[in-house]
Amino acid sequence: MTTQRKAPDAARRNEAARRAILTAALDLAGEVGYARLSIEAIAARAGAGKQTIYRWWPSKGAVLFDALLMLAEGPPDQPADLPDTGDLEADLKMVLRATVAELTEPRYSEPMRALAIEILLDPALAADYAERLDEPMRELKRRRLRKAQEAGQLGPGVDLDVAVDLLWGPLKNRWLHREGPLTAEFADAVVETALNGLRQGR
Amino acid sequence: MTTQRKAPDAARRNEAARRAILTAALDLAGEVGYARLSIEAIAARAGAGKQTIYRWWPSKGAVLFDALLMLAEGPPDQPADLPDTGDLEADLKMVLRATVAELTEPRYSEPMRALAIEILLDPALAADYAERLDEPMRELKRRRLRKAQEAGQLGPGVDLDVAVDLLWGPLKNRWLHREGPLTAEFADAVVETALNGLRQGR
DNA sequence: ACTGTAATACGAGACGGTCCGTCTCGTCTA
DNA sequence: TAGACGAGACGGACCGTCTCGTATTACAGT
Numbered sequence: 001m002t003t004q005r006k007a008p009d010a011a012r013r014n015e016a017a018r019r020a021i022l023t024a025a026l027d028l029a030g031e032v033g034y035a036r037l038s039i040e041a042i043a044a045r046a047g048a049g050k051q052t053i054y055r056w057w058p059s060k061g062a063v064l065f066d067a068l069l070m071l072a073e074g075p076p077d078q079p080a081d082l083p084d085t086g087d088l089e090a091d092l093k094m095v096l097r098a099t100v101a102e103l104t105e106p107r108y109s110e111p112m113r114a115l116a117i118e119i120l121l122d123p124a125l126a127a128d129y130a131e132r133l134d135e136p137m138r139e140l141k142r143r144r145l146r147k148a149q150e151a152g153q154l155g156p157g158v159d160l161d162v163a164v165d166l167l168w169g170p171l172k173n174r175w176l177h178r179e180g181p182l183t184a185e186f187a188d189a190v191v192e193t194a195l196n197g198l199r200q201g202r
Numbered sequence: 203m204t205t206q207r208k209a210p211d212a213a214r215r216n217e218a219a220r221r222a223i224l225t226a227a228l229d230l231a232g233e234v235g236y237a238r239l240s241i242e243a244i245a246a247r248a249g250a251g252k253q254t255i256y257r258w259w260p261s262k263g264a265v266l267f268d269a270l271l272m273l274a275e276g277p278p279d280q281p282a283d284l285p286d287t288g289d290l291e292a293d294l295k296m297v298l299r300a301t302v303a304e305l306t307e308p309r310y311s312e313p314m315r316a317l318a319i320e321i322l323l324d325p326a327l328a329a330d331y332a333e334r335l336d337e338p339m340r341e342l343k344r345r346r347l348r349k350a351q352e353a354g355q356l357g358p359g360v361d362l363d364v365a366v367d368l369l370w371g372p373l374k375n376r377w378l379h380r381e382g383p384l385t386a387e388f389a390d391a392v393v394e395t396a397l398n399g400l401r402q403g404r
Numbered sequence: 405a406c407t408g409t410a411a412t413a414c415g416a417g418a419c420g421g422t423c424c425g426t427c428t429c430g431t432c433t434a
Numbered sequence: 435t436a437g438a439c440g441a442g443a444c445g446g447a448c449c450g451t452c453t454c455g456t457a458t459t460a461c462a463g464t
Contacts, residue, residue: 008412008413009411009412009413009459009460011459011460012411012412012413012414012458012459012460013413014413014414014458017413017414017415034323035323038447038448038449039448039449039450040447040448040449041448043415043416047415048414048415049413049414049415049416049417050415050416050417050449050450050451051413051414051415051416051450051451051452052413052414052415054450054451055413055414113322117319117322117323119379120315120319120322120378120379121236121237121319126379126380145400153401154400154401154403155398155399155400155401155402155403156403157403158395158400158403159391159395161382162372162388162391162392162395163395163400165371165372165375165376165392166368166372166392166395166396166400169367169371169372169375170364170367170368170371172375173367173371173374173375174367176322177321177322177328178328180363186364189361189364190364190367190368193360193361193364193365193368193399194368194396194399194400195399195400195401196357196399196401197357197395197396197397197398197399197400197401197402198347198356198357198360198365198368198396198397198399199355199356199357199397199398199399200357200399201356201357201358201359201360210437210438211436211437211438213434214433214434214436214437214438214439215438216433216438216439219438219439219440240422240423240424241423241424241425242422242423242424243423245440245441249440250439250440251438251439251440251441251442252424252425252426252440252441252442253425253426253427253438253439253440253441254438254439254440256425256426257438257439
């Protein structure tokens with residue numbers, strides 16, 4: 001058995017300290033970016049001891065992850081499914097535009113970029129993120145595309161994972177690598193081009 | 203005027219030290235990955251003083267960049283253009299498969315991932331990389347696609363930058379985020395799906 | 405319910421460690 | 435003889451662990 005460092009007692013946890021730490025992490029990530037985001041700075045800003053952070057989170061990335069989850073919990077608008085009006089192109093444009101808006105929103109953008117970078121460096125965090133957020137989201141996307149495929153709106157030979165990569169990959173790339181303007185127009189162009197194919201154009 | 207720290211005399215540069223440093227950086231990146239790659243370790247491995255590194259490179263990422271350029275200079279197979287046999291699909295598959303092979307090659311993969319991460323953290327390095335490698339490569343890709351478009355093999359409304367993102371973006375994503383197996387089959391699927399569009403399937 | 409007690413999370417910060425980027429040193433070489 | 439070189443000392447930033455009192459909390463026993 002793994003010699004488990006005695007687990008802290010969740011019942012006695014200080015909720016105010018938890019929120020202060022997550023808020024400080026979010027604010028600092030937005031202000032100074034990933035490169036200068038340190039646990040010491042988070043603790044100082046939150047008025048917390050470093051040990052309080054190390055007691056409840058395994059890494060800086062885990063703090064950021066929780067902080068972003070907290071931020072997303074404001075309005076509990078967690079959609080159980082992607083929109084399905086029957087018009088695949090319109091639905092995809094709506095979803096990708098929403099993704100663009102989210103990735104462009106200043107309050108989210110820098111902390112999310114910091115988290116994305118941390119994920120590249122930390123396999124454990126990557127696994128956690130994949131399990132709790134990425135894979136569920138991908139499953140929603142696959143499901144919507146599968147329904148379209150069953151309705152004959154998608155070629156029967158299309159690999160749904162490839163389709164997801166084709167639609168969402170370009171957005172993620174532009175965002176993470178700051179390779180170009182991330183606009184609703186770009187989202188629309190990606191959807192149209194992916195659906196119709198390069199041969200056919202828009 | 204910017205108070206320029208007096209530039210070192212390139213004529214007196216020790217070529218052996220330069221090569222030792224670049225080789226050490228490459229080896230260390232492959233062995234311990236980005237997270238534990240330090241300038242101190244590079245200097246120690248190369249038998250060089252730290253100052254020698256700081257004298258000639260502005261950052262750890264710049265060393266990695268030069269190291270990879272050195273590695274790529276073995277066989278000077280720099281293609282001035284992407285292949286054009288007239289068969290766009292076959293040409294694209296060939297190029298994307300080559301990209302997959304390169305990103306999969308153990309000797310390149312880890313150092314390139316380390317460089318990619320460094321680029322995310324260092325705007326100056328990002329600009330340098332974009333100017334010296336990424337933008338020229340993108341221009342080659344656009345050029346090949348433009349010829350296809352002029353030959354009527356690509357829809358006239360297709361934005362060539364979107365097309366490049368659609369074709370190469372999914373590969374880059376899978377590679378950097380280790381999101382799935384990076385195989386020739388995946389490259390082929392991306393090319394086929396992007397060309398024919400999701401509606402049409404393969 | 406009330407209160408006493410034992411447990412423990414908390415803020416603060418000291419500690420040794422790694423790595424940073426700068427700065428001397430002699431030494432060697434072009 | 436000027437300047438690059440290897441070596442490494444230096445102060446500083448953070449790391450992750452630890453040890454302090456202090457303050458809260460869960461859980462008695464009445």
